[in-house]
Amino acid sequence: MTLLQVKDLQVRFAAPGSGLFGLRRQWLKAVNGISLSLAAGEVLGLVGESGSGKSSLGRAILRLNEIAAGQVLFDGVDITQGGKLDIERLRRETAMIFQDPYAALNPRLSIGETLAEVLRVQRKVATPLIPRRVDELLAQVGLHAELASRKPGSLSGGQCQRVGIARALAIEPRLIIADECVAALDVSIQGQIINLLLELRQRMNLAILFIAHDLAIVRRLCDRVAVMYLGQIVEEGPVEAVFGAPRHPYTAALIQSIPEIDPTRALPREPLPGEPPSPLHLPSGCAFHPRCRHARPICTEKPPPSHDLKGQRYSCVLEKPLL
Template sequence: MTLLDVQDLEVHFRAGGLPLPGHAPRLVRAVNGVSFTLAPGEALGLVGESGCGKSTLGRAILRLGEITGGSIRFGGADVASGGRDGRLRRETAMIFQDPYGALNPRMAVGEAIAEVLRVHRKVPRDRVPARVAELLTLVGLRPEHAARRPAELSGGQCQRVGIARALAVEPKLIIADECVAALDVSIQAQIINLLIELKARMNLALIFIAHDLAVVRRLCDRVAVMYLGRIVEEGAAETVFAAPKHPYTQALVRAIPEIDPDRMLPVDLLAGEPPSPLDLPAGCAFHPRCPFALAECRAGAAPALRPVDGRFTACHLYPAIPAH
């Protein structure tokens, strides 16, 4: 069963400034033909360097931003052709990166959760305080935290409030956008453990946007690696992490920190900077940084995702091998 089906999704922005006379406006191709599916209760990790389009993709799926092309189907319904329809509002939620910035500093956190419950009419009005207490308890806080404002809480506590607010709509899908990036490592582990528990208990589908591959490996069932607006490798998390195929994925996996003090630090980390999304190179966008680039990587269209050894990879280095 498929809960979310994204096909050929594109999000382009007009670059700032006025175009030169006789020239069309320059476009930033932030998301450039992304396709994937997500099942109920499944966690997909979206990873890649800053600026690769992960957050733009997440916001576009929830219709928090405009899309240029492609299709998005949620629960079988087309949600790409119009605004953020009622089903998306009722059955999806987002957890944002900044736990303080996502909350109104003048509003008690209990009221922030209660507001969601009232707007979506999830419980009778006289049951709202009790439901707020239940949600706070569910995410590891105490009911008395409801009276506090964000400034009175730690970053980890504020992020737990953000998760409780997301759960208030009783969602089928949550998109978490770098939701542990601003937290201390010990607090990160607590939030990840909480998401794992909630995912199992509530059969939540989760899109977890991150640049920390170690966190994604622990939390997610599948991983999609993005580079300059495209998915370049996608498959089961353990398959991709154990034997990455795309040279970009290989570089990211080599950069995962290791605790073993006897292990040498990698010396062949990825060099250079990604090309500008205003002026994407021909062929594979990764070829200027790829140590294995072939002649066909430098010309023509970007390689399409195809089955390669148990996952999908957009790379000319491999013949197509049936997925298994």
């Protein structure tokens, strides 16, 4: 069953300084016509370099960013056109886990107060039962009930991220968007958080949009992966299909740059060249062509054709796997 459906979504931001002193307003296209879907109980990885628009997409899905065009359907309801009740329902059934576990928590509130606040606002349990539910949430993410009296500053990064997950679980969500939620943690703690997400996904039938730049983690956690470049998805499909036979040059370059994926594979002799162009001035044709070793003259002139090979979708003139 499809829980989340995104259709031709666009998110844009006014460029700093544009529109002032009579200057023409310029728009930065953070998300540029993205479509994707996510089923209940499925984990979709969203990967790409910093600045590709991953976080902007995740925040727009939860209506934390304004949507310029397109649709977001949650459980069949178009929340881009929805009224107050639709947005309230979205808030009750979705949650976000943020990258910085310390910044995401109020330093003035104890852990117990942080979780209790969510339970009160969302009216998930009766007031007398809140302390017991707080203890249950902490246990659910592998933390002792004694931590409820402590404040975030006295906890480790891994403990704070577990609290962030507990806060997300407090609303009993159907969808969680995890935005680089392990990027700031040590490798050993990353593994614990990934195992926790896998366990919660299986136990609660959670749908998870897992935003990350570490492809090794995505391969371990996710069912499908979508690769973003300059606000667009250039390749999407089952994890093993995409990692085993990437079709887009950008996907192949990302995979080659992560030696953890295959320790026997030598590092690439030439890493991905250059930097992504400014979203204010997108290249003509294929946006990746200025950095692509396989670029052809037509790549500078026309948008790349779309292909669908047994659920592995990509946009490129190339027709053979690159690895």
